[in-house]
Amino acid sequence: MAKELLEGNAAIAEAAIRAGVEAFFGYPITPQTEVLEHFSKRLPELGRVFLQAESEVASINMVYGAACAGARVMTSSSSPGVSLMQEGFSYIACSEVPAVVTNIMRGGPGLGNVQPAQSDYFQAVKSAGHGDFHMIVLAPANVQEAIDLMVLAFDLAEKYRTIVMFVADGSIGQMMEPAELPPMRPVRPPEERPSWALTGAKGREHNIITSLYLGAENMERVNLRLQAKLKEIAANEVRWKEYDTEDADLLLVAFGTVGRVCQTVVREGREKGLKVGLLRPITLWPFPSTRLGELAEQVRGMLVVEMNAGQMLEDVRLAVEGRCPVHFYGRLGGVIPLPDEILPELEKLDEECH
Amino acid sequence: MATLEIPADMELVYKYPESLTEAHTHYCPGCTHGIIHRLIAEVIDELGVREQTIGIAPVGCSVLAYYYFNMDFAEAAHGRAPAMATGIKRVSPDKVVFTYQGDGDLAAIGTAEIIHAANRGELFTTIFVNNAIYGMTGGQMAPTTLAGQVTTSSPTGRDVKIAGWPIRMAELIGLLPGAAYVTRQAVLDVLGIRRTKKAIKLAFQTQLAGLGFSMVEILSTCNTNWHMGPVEAMEWAKEHMVAYYPLGDTKMTDEVRALTQMK
Numbered sequence: 001m002a003k004e005l006l007e008g009n010a011a012i013a014e015a016a017i018r019a020g021v022e023a024f025f026g027y028p029i030t031p032q033t034e035v036l037e038h039f040s041k042r043l044p045e046l047g048r049v050f051l052q053a054e055s056e057v058a059s060i061n062m063v064y065g066a067a068c069a070g071a072r073v074m075t076s077s078s079s080p081g082v083s084l085m086q087e088g089f090s091y092i093a094c095s096e097v098p099a100v101v102t103n104i105m106r107g108g109p110g111l112g113n114v115q116p117a118q119s120d121y122f123q124a125v126k127s128a129g130h131g132d133f134h135m136i137v138l139a140p141a142n143v144q145e146a147i148d149l150m151v152l153a154f155d156l157a158e159k160y161r162t163i164v165m166f167v168a169d170g171s172i173g174q175m176m177e178p179a180e181l182p183p184m185r186p187v188r189p190p191e192e193r194p195s196w197a198l199t200g201a202k203g204r205e206h207n208i209i210t211s212l213y214l215g216a217e218n219m220e221r222v223n224l225r226l227q228a229k230l231k232e233i234a235a236n237e238v239r240w241k242e243y244d245t246e247d248a249d250l251l252l253v254a255f256g257t258v259g260r261v262c263q264t265v266v267r268e269g270r271e272k273g274l275k276v277g278l279l280r281p282i283t284l285w286p287f288p289s290t291r292l293g294e295l296a297e298q299v300r301g302m303l304v305v306e307m308n309a310g311q312m313l314e315d316v317r318l319a320v321e322g323r324c325p326v327h328f329y330g331r332l333g334g335v336i337p338l339p340d341e342i343l344p345e346l347e348k349l350d351e352e353c354h
Numbered sequence: 355m356a357t358l359e360i361p362a363d364m365e366l367v368y369k370y371p372e373s374l375t376e377a378h379t380h381y382c383p384g385c386t387h388g389i390i391h392r393l394i395a396e397v398i399d400e401l402g403v404r405e406q407t408i409g410i411a412p413v414g415c416s417v418l419a420y421y422y423f424n425m426d427f428a429e430a431a432h433g434r435a436p437a438m439a440t441g442i443k444r445v446s447p448d449k450v451v452f453t454y455q456g457d458g459d460l461a462a463i464g465t466a467e468i469i470h471a472a473n474r475g476e477l478f479t480t481i482f483v484n485n486a487i488y489g490m491t492g493g494q495m496a497p498t499t500l501a502g503q504v505t506t507s508s509p510t511g512r513d514v515k516i517a518g519w520p521i522r523m524a525e526l527i528g529l530l531p532g533a534a535y536v537t538r539q540a541v542l543d544v545l546g547i548r549r550t551k552k553a554i555k556l557a558f559q560t561q562l563a564g565l566g567f568s569m570v571e572i573l574s575t576c577n578t579n580w581h582m583g584p585v586e587a588m589e590w591a592k593e594h595m596v597a598y599y600p601l602g603d604t605k606m607t608d609e610v611r612a613l614t615q616m617k
Contacts, residue, residue, distance in 0.1 A: 022445055023441070023444060023445050025440075025441065049444045049445055051440070051444060053437070053470075054466055054467070055466060057437070057467075058437040058440075058467055058470065059437075061430065061431065061434035061437030061441065061467070062437050062438070062440050062441035062444070063441060064437075064438055064441060065428065065437065065438030066445045067441075068438070068441075068442060069408070069441070069442045069449075071445035073441070073445070087431055087434075088431065091431050095429075190445075190446065190448075198408045198426040198427070198428055198442065198446075199446070200425075201405055201426050202406070203405075206420075206423075206424055206425050206427065207426045207427075208420045208421075208427050208428075208429075209427075209428045210420060210427075210428070211429065212417060212418075
């Protein structure tokens with residue numbers, strides 16, 4: 001298929017449609033409303049389910065229900081709305097049903113604003129809800145990657161029967177750039193829904209989907225099973241991209257939009273004679289810790305750049321384990337750091353790490 | 355289960371419903387959940403839809419209902435059963451879907467979900483068990499606790515100036531255009547139990563006919579947390595609850611009424 005000029009939010013929705021999403025439940029919130037609007041037009045014309053819910057709380061529980069029924073389903077929101085969904089994330093994770101959620105992050109805390117931000121990293125990666133669990137967290141840096149990761153999101157959700165969060169920020173959601181959509185996958189017919197799903201106990205024992213396990217040892221067994229699955233995901237699904245790292249002795253670490261900005265910083269840094277590379281995590285959970293640990297042995301220092309006060313920074317430091325200095329530069333509240341600001345930080349790192 | 359040989363000249367008129375499992379319930383002696391479970395099971399058997407039914411259990415005393423009903427079941431977060439039911443029914447329109455919810459679940463934490471599901475005319479059925487108290491957490495004030503009623507969180511009796519008034523859900527939901535059949539019944543005596551079963555059946559028939567949202571509110575007892583014997587609790591509910599929560603239909607569309615006239 002040829003490249004077309006696509007807006008990020010609409011491309012995300014269309015990619016999900018091409019990936020065979022059967023139902024979307026959501027609530028309008030800037031800067032992701034175009035995702036919902038695209039679904040509201042496209043899903044009914046394809047004979048699939050679109051429903052605007054009364055709240056994000058209802059949206060995620062509709063997703064939970066449809067996922068229990070074995071349908072390929074998703075919702076989409078932005079930071080304050082995602083906070084409202086966290087109860088549902090926890091239930092979905094424990095019940096082990098597949099679901100995909102996108103968070104087109106905006107400035108916070110509180111109502112914040114509608115500018116692009118990355119300040120929900122902790123929420124997505126470390127505290128998705130109550131209890132011991134992680135979501136798989138995918139972070140694209142451009143519209144093409146957003147499309148590709150949406151398709152992957154459904155595959156991972158179903159492969160591991162887990163919740164996958166797709167985090168982008170408002171700038172990826174709102175920008176237009178040329179990208180290629182995948183071919184249309186056929187929708188799975190209802191009679192091919194998984195055997196664990198609630199499809200009616202016809203000629204089999206009744207299926208129960210619950211997250212309630214009374215008794216400490218019972219609940220511990222469930223937790224151990226979930227942890228084993230997370231371990232398997234961590235072993236198999238870490239994704240990242242490297243730029244000019246072969247000979248690098250300085251490393252930028254950044255994800256999403258600012259990861260893309262840092263590609264320019266690498267180019268400009270190289271022009272100034274700095275041997276700088278970039279590692280851009282694509283999965284925020286599982287995190288590319290092993291690779292960062294290796295690079296910590298190679299480089300003199302790292303500069304983490306984020307659109308928050310230093311959240312992924314903690315994971316980088318855990319991966320580096322003190323093997324090299326780790327600096328941080330961040331802008332808050334919806335401000336995007338520009339190459340002109342980042343480059344001096346890189347030069348400072350260069351001077352301080354001999 | 356022991357099987358009985360039925361003599362050729364006799365007819366089996368009463369049996370253990372197929373729609374119930376043989377698990378022993380955890381409900382307190384005297385609790386009315388067992389009666390209501392059985393009524394639902396009998397109705398599902400009679401309609402012949404067990405193999406296409408999906409139930410949703412609430413958070414509350416009936417949180418483990420999925421062990422007792424012999425059909426596919428999900429367990430919802432507190433109050434969210436109507437949202438889950440919406441998700442299930444929308445992607446599985448050929449299934450029969452019902453939620454089983456208590457008063458805290460439906461009339462406090464899940465008020466938004468039930469009202470909007472009803473208003474959208476979602477094609478599922480809600481069984482709403484109103485016993486005017488939080489049973490599972492040990493007898494706290496519910497949204498349906500009567501004025502003056504003593505609970506562990508209204509130790510001097512519900513003061514409506516502070517806690518507001520007990521909420522009449524059947525009336526509230528009956529006002530919504532998406533609701534096709536809404537009724538309040540009571541399982542406090544044999545007549546009431548029979549009427550409740552009839553109402554449950556009509557609610558499921560409303561769903562099967564695709565006529566809109568259906569809900570049966572059922573006045574019931576919690577003798578444990580009311581600190582009464584089972585019989586005394588039934589009498590108390592008849593005297594006090596029925597006075598505030600009048601029995602009968604709060605919504606019946608003409609199409610639903612036509613169902614009652616079909617044989």
